[in-house]
Amino acid sequence: MMREFEIERQFQIKIDIIKANKGIYYLKTNKGERCLKKINYGPQKLLFVYGAKEHLINNGFNTVDRYFLNIDGEPYALVNEDLYTLSEWLEGRECDFHNIDEVKIAAATLAKLHEASKGYDPPENSKLKSDLGRWPSLMEKRIKSLDKMRDMIRKKNRKSDFDLLYLKSMDFYKEMGKKALNTLRSSEYDKLCEIAEMEKGFCHHDYTYHNIILGKDNSVSVIDFDYCKREIRTFDISNFMIKVLKRNKWDMSFAKAIIDAYNEVSNLEECEYNVLYAYLQFPQRYWRLANRYYYNEVNWGQNTFDSKLESIINEKEEYLKFLDDFKNEYNTI
Template sequence: MMREFEIERQFDIKIETLKANKGVYYLKTNKGEKCLKKINYGPQKLLFVYGAKEHLINNGFSAVDKYHLNIDGEPYALVNEDLYTLSEWIEGRECDFHNIDEVKLAARTLAKLHEASKGYDPPDNSKLKSDLGRWTHLMSKRIKSLDKMRDMVRKKNNKNEFDLLYIKSLEFYKGIGKKALKTLEESDYEKLCEIAQEEKSFCHHDFTYHNIILDGNNECNVIDFDYCKREVRTFDISNFMIKVLKRVDWDIDFAIAIIDSYNEVSPLLNSEYKVLYAYLQFPQRYWRLANRYYYNEVNWGQNTFGGKLQSIIDEQEVMLNFLNKFKEKYNLE
């Protein structure tokens, strides 16, 4: 009860109903429906996220889960050393990535978000979050870590299903990882980072179906900016594309629809297609799953991990086929 009382006191609200809902809390209050969320990072990072959302709203992109300020004008409540944010509850449903019209709407929304993000100067006491210029290093590091995890498997006496699948598939993913790194190194990545730096733009960094909410008017709202940071926009586009493509058997028509819809709002430069291709090539999902498994980042069961790895491996052929079609469509060397 103490916790609820503190939330009420610090945000100056009265809670009528409180329900847990997918990692957050739904609140019905005397000031309307709200979303309460415990965050696992510090106040300086939160101020960057808060500032980013306010910047979007001020630039005409208001379809976000706006934060409420506490009685001291801060975007959080501090309860027993835990930080909580309170934002607008956006009623609606998650974007359906099998529906090409909804995917197109989401792509146009992402382009509007990127346009509105330009010119963002974070608050003075915030911590700047940026991945600009880091991707050649990150790809290289992740390719090396695939070998490190293989060495961990070799030292195991009892190898399970996941270990055997990993050993068997490693060379394939290491190979395409190296190709992706080469593509990125041969692209205008550094120049595009400089442009993003000058534009002072940022990316959402987790633009996926559960963060894209379609309301009653079929308007697209974007929530959960916890991972937003300075980044080239092709990262957001590729991340979104992969989340869609893995659900539609890597159908090139969906990829083209995303790019065409994005370009309607904010046309991509010719030099951005190669960087986008490098991100699409890189085996990020394979690396992340292995990383989570071998470094115990997630508490899933053995079968879940094995099943997820097998489904990634099963996509090899359709994914390579897609990459070839993409390369051809956008005249990439």
Template sequence: MMREFEIERQFDIKIEVLKANKGVYYLKTNKGERCLKKINYGPQKLLFVYGAKEHLIKNGFDRVDRYFLNTEGEPYALVNEDLYTLSEWLEGRECDFHNIEEVKIAAKTLAIMHEASKGYDPPDNSKLKTDLGRWTHLMAKRIKSLDKMRDMIRKKSVKSDFDMIYLTSMEFYKDIGKKALTTLEGSNYYELCAAADQEKSFCHHDYTYHNIVLNKNNDVHVIDFDYCKREVRTFDISNFMIKVLKRVDWNMDFAKAIVQSYNSVSILSNEEMEVLYAYLQFPQRYWRLANRYYYNEVNWGQGTFATKLQGMINEQEKFLKLLGDFKEEYKL
């Protein structure tokens, strides 16, 4: 109860109902419905996120989960070393990535958000989050780690199903990882990073179905900016595209619809398309799954890991076909 009392006191509200809901809390208060969220990072990072949302609102993109301020004017409550944020409870449903019309709306919204992000100067006491210029290094490091994980398996006397699938598939993904790195190194990546740094824009960094909320009029709210940072916009686009495409069998029509809808707001240059292609090529999902398995990042069952890995391998041909079609379509 201490927590509820402190939340009430610091945000000057009275909580009538509190319910856990998908990693956050639904609150019914004397001032309306609210979303309470426990934050797993520090106040300086949170101030960067808060400032980013306020910047978007100031630039006309107000469909975000805006933070309420506490009685001291800070966007959080501090309870026993834990940080909590309070925002409006947004009614709506998650974006359906199988529905091409909703995917188009989401792509267009992403472009509007990127445009509104330009010119962001983070608050003085915040921590600047940036991945600009890091991706050649990150790709090279992740390609090397594929070898490291293979060597870990070779030392095991008893090998799991996941180990065996990994051993037979790793070279394929390492090869396309190297191709992605070559694409990125041969592109204007660093110039685009310098331009993004100069225009002071940022990316959402987790633009996926559960963070894109549509109401009954199909108006979109973008929520959960916890990972937002300075980054080239093609990272957000590729991340979003992969999350859509893996659900629709790597359907090129969806890929084209995303690019077209984004371009209807803000046109991607040929240089950006090349970087986008490098991100699409890179086997990020494969690396992440293996990394989670070998470094115990997620407590899934053994079977779940092996099934996910096998599912990814079963898509290889469709994935390669999409890359080929994309390259041809955009003359890369």
């Protein structure tokens, strides 16, 4: 009750209905429908995210979940040391990644977002979030961590099904990681990072189906910028592509549709395809799942972990064929 009272006071609203909804809260208020969200990072990071959204809106990309300001002009309410944001409740449905037409719309929207992001100077008291220049060392670190996790398993007296599956499959994914790192090192990654630094753009960093909302009027809204940061755009494109392709048996026609739709809005340079290929080669999903399992990052059940690992491994042939097709189509390294 204390929380609701404080949120009403700080945002000057009256809450009629509050409902939990997938990690956020739906509010019906005297000023319309709102989305309330508890933030698990500090105010400086939040100000970077707030500034990023405002920058997009000022550059004509205004279909985002814009924050409302509190009575002190801040984009959050502070309740017992917890931060809460309030934004408009956006009506619509999540993008269907099995539908190639919706995937194309999402790809074109991502290109528009990247273009509108250019020239962003974060607020003075915010914390600049950037991954520019970090990927060679991140890849290297993650490849080494695959070995560390294998060593952890070997020390166990009793090995789980996940452990045994990991031991059997790990060498292949470690090799893929090394190939990706070599591709990245042979590419013009550093040059692209310098250009991105000059252009002052940013990436969404979590561009997936539940953050792309399609409205009845054909509008497309992008929500949840919590992970946005300075980054080269091929990271966002590869991340989006992987999320689509894993749902569509690594079908090359979906990859081409994404790149074509993106290029219609903002053309990718020839040198960007090698970096994109390096990201697609890197076994990010495999590494992340193992990392979550061995370092207790999420509390899924054992069966969930097992089935997720099995499904990644079962895609192997389709995935390798896709990488070959991509390499031939776009003449990558």
